[in-house]
Amino acid sequence: MSDPTKPRSDTGPPGIALPGRAGGNPLGRLTEAGHMGLLVAIALLVVVGLVTKPAAFATTSNLVSILSLAATIGVITVGATFVIIGGGIDLSVGAIMALASVWATTVATQEFGPVVMAICAILVGTGTGLVNGLLIAYGRLVPFIATLAMLVAARGLAQRMSDRKTQLIQPENSAIVELSTTRVLGVPLLVYIFALVVALGWVLLNRTTFGRRTYAVGGNPEAARLAGIDVRRHTMLLYALSGLCCGIAAVLIMARTTTGSSTHGDLYELDAIAAVIIGGTLLTGGRGTIIGSILGLLIFTLITNLFILNGLNTSDQLIAKGLIIVVAVLLQRRNLKERAP
Numbered sequence: 046m047s048d049p050t051k052p053r054s055d056t057g058p059p060g061i062a063l064p065g066r067a068g069g070n071p072l073g074r075l076t077e078a079g080h081m082g083l084l085v086a087i088a089l090l091v092v093v094g095l096v097t098k099p100a101a102f103a104t105t106s107n108l109v110s111i112l113s114l115a116a117t118i119g120v121i122t123v124g125a126t127f128v129i130i131g132g133g134i135d136l137s138v139g140a141i142m143a144l145a146s147v148w149a150t151t152v153a154t155q156e157f158g159p160v161v162m163a164i165c166a167i168l169v170g171t172g173t174g175l176v177n178g179l180l181i182a183y184g185r186l187v188p189f190i191a192t193l194a195m196l197v198a199a200r201g202l203a204q205r206m207s208d209r210k211t212q213l214i215q216p217e218n219s220a221i222v223e224l225s226t227t228r229v230l231g232v233p234l235l236v237y238i239f240a241l242v243v244a245l246g247w248v249l250l251n252r253t254t255f256g257r258r259t260y261a262v263g264g265n266p267e268a269a270r271l272a273g274i275d276v277r278r279h280t281m282l283l284y285a286l287s288g289l290c291c292g293i294a295a296v297l298i299m300a301r302t303t304t305g306s307s308t309h310g311d312l313y314e315l316d317a318i319a320a321v322i323i324g325g326t327l328l329t330g331g332r333g334t335i336i337g338s339i340l341g342l343l344i345f346t347l348i349t350n351l352f353i354l355n356g357l358n359t360s361d362q363l364i365a366k367g368l369i370i371v372v373a374v375l376l377q378r379r380n381l382k383e384r385a386p
Contacts, residue, residue: 083324083340090347098354105231107350112232113225115346116239117297118316119339123246124174124290125317126338130250131283132263132330133188137177137195138291138317139310144203145169145295150212150305159220166299167292173199174288178281196314203307212305224300235297242293247335259283263330319366320345323373344369 094102101107121138128135148154149166173195180191214221224234250256261269262279270276298309323341326333345366352362 080334080337080340083337083344086344087340087347090344090351094347094351094354097351101354109232111346111350112236113301114349115342116235117294117301118313118320119239119342120242120290120294120297121313122317122320122338122342123242123335124287126246126321126324126326126333126335127250127259128283128287129318129321129326129328130263130330130333131259131280132266133181133280133283134192134318135177135284135287136189136192136314137199138287139313140196140199140203141170141173141288141291142295142298142310142313143307144173144199145292146299146305146309147203147207147212147307149295150214150299151206155215155218159218162218162221163296166295167289170292170295171285171289174291175281175285177288178284181284182277182280200307207305207307209307214299214303214305221296221300222303224297235300238293238297242290243335243339250335260331265331316345319370322370
């Protein structure tokens with residue numbers, strides 16, 4: 046029997062060590078090295094911007110534009126990080142965000158005011174994510190198939206509800222729009238919401254039992270089950286959390302565009318997953334960080350900004366992003382081989 050007077054090590058359930066911890070843990074050192082590499086990549090992109098378009102890039106308005114662009118996808122990326130660390134994948138995040146925005150901007154919902162609109166978007170996102178979780182955890186569907194089906198179904202439902210039309214936010218609900226137009230210290234409120242979601246996500250992943258169980262379930266589901274974790278329930282909650290982030294992102298996209306539309310969030314799932322992968326999270330689960338995912342997102346956002354400022358083709362931008370994803374996965378595989386005994 047263990048001595049209760051001795052301090053417990055920073056581990057998860059019995060027999061399951063947590064990856065990504067600093068200190069004597071080699072995985073923690075590897076994570077720190079990965080973050081440093083991402084910071085170097087961001088610094089290089091900043092240098093490229095200062096060299097190619099110094100007058101346009103090095104401005105306060107451009108910085109605010111970068112942060113505003115990153116905010117919506119960034120909130121989704123936080124939820125995607127939890128799902129992928131937990132050993133899953135969610136292809137439906139963009140469609141869920143679109144559905145939540147359409148539902149929240151229907152005439153019937155707007156009659157109750159901006160607070161109800163925001164709550165509606167969050168509940169729709171969380172509920173749809175919960176359906177994903179139930180199908181995967183208790184229906185035993187493969188995450189790829191379940192979330193692919195939800196991608197199609199949610200996008201179709203959004204089109205049916207809106208009759209394929211863009212729904213405008215009514216003037217009396219301008220409080221939603223003010224999240225984008227109101228600035229504190231020169232920064233829009235939606236960026237502060239993004240920062241708050243990142244902070245809460247970091248605390249949940251690194252300082253709570255829920256986060257420890259997420260690492261455990263993603264690293265070895267069977268060992269987690271034997272350690273007493275309800276793996277199916279935890280998996281369901283991970284997808285509900287991803288849906289919650291999609292609902293919050295729907296509020297932000299409504300604030301930025303003043304609309305709800307079935308076309309919102311197109312390919313957001315690819316951007317979010319790519320940011321998580323570039324940030325060092327393993328697609329097989331069990332390892333990853335919120336900070337790494339956000340740094341990966343900033344790399345993608347900076348690339349988009351540089352392409353726009355330099356008037357480069359969107360197709361070339363997609364090619365560049367694809368190459369970055371391939372390189373990130375290859376680097377992950379090399380690091381895994383180096384760690385292997």
